[in-house]
Amino acid sequence: xxxxxxxxxxxxxxxxxxxxxxxxxxxxxxxxxxxxxxxxxxxxxxxxxxxxxxxxxxxxxxxxxxxxxxxxxxxxxxxxxxxxxxxxxxxxxxxxxxxxxxxxxxxxxxxxxxxxxxxxxxxxxxxxxxxxxxxxxxxx
Amino acid sequence: xxxxxxxxxxxxxxxxxxxxxxxxxxxxxxxxxxxxxxxxxxxxx
Numbered sequence: 001x002x003x004x005x006x007x008x009x010x011x012x013x014x015x016x017x018x019x020x021x022x023x024x025x026x027x028x029x030x031x032x033x034x035x036x037x038x039x040x041x042x043x044x045x046x047x048x049x050x051x052x053x054x055x056x057x058x059x060x061x062x063x064x065x066x067x068x069x070x071x072x073x074x075x076x077x078x079x080x081x082x083x084x085x086x087x088x089x090x091x092x093x094x095x096x097x098x099x100x101x102x103x104x105x106x107x108x109x110x111x112x113x114x115x116x117x118x119x120x121x122x123x124x125x126x127x128x129x130x131x132x133x134x135x136x137x138x139x140x
Numbered sequence: 141x142x143x144x145x146x147x148x149x150x151x152x153x154x155x156x157x158x159x160x161x162x163x164x165x166x167x168x169x170x171x172x173x174x175x176x177x178x179x180x181x182x183x184x185x
Contacts, residue, residue, distance in 0.1 A: 061149060063163065069151035074171050078178040089180035096176055 057065035083089050154169040 057151065063155050063157065063166065066151040067154050067156075070154055070171055071174075073151065074174045074178065077171070077175045078182055081179065083179050083183050086180070086183055089183055092176060093180060096172075 053065060053068060056062075057069050083092070152171060154171070154174070155166040156169075157163040158165040158167060
């Protein structure tokens with residue numbers, strides 16, 4: 001690929017045909033764009049690094065590589081959506097708070113760290129047998 | 141519930157060992173605890 005450093009190559013999968021256009025113009029209007037890909041020269045260096053990290057994570061499943069891949073997922077999720085106002089964010093966090101409180105007491109299997117909450121609550125309850133029993137009843 | 145997260149071998153959590161030398165006993169952090177405050181933090185931009 002003889003792209004210069006600041007030139008952007010766009011490719012569109014237009015009706016199952018991959019077409020590259022050097023001027024960055026989109027595909028013609030009468031053909032539907034199913035997938036739109038854009039390549040910059042940064043990707044020449046970034047894509048091999050990303051593929052290497054992913055392959056190393058699959059092959060070794062080392063915890064640092066797993067953290068890198070998980071943080072990449074989190075970064076993608078943050079950049080995929082964005083909130084329009086702070087009120088939405090605070091409603092979201094408040095809902096998450098009550099979800100954690102409610103789901104930490106009952107047996108919710110979808111969030112893995114919730115039994116940590118249950119354990120912390122049980123530890124905080126200490127020798128109080130009634131609190132312990134109510135927590136265990138709520139868990140089963 | 142922690143057993144579910146530990147048996148599931150996928151990068152869906154941030155893990156850190158309590159003992160760095162042996163890397164045996166891991167603490168977990170779910171990705172939702174990063175992403176949802178990240179949405180609120182992204183509002184500042």
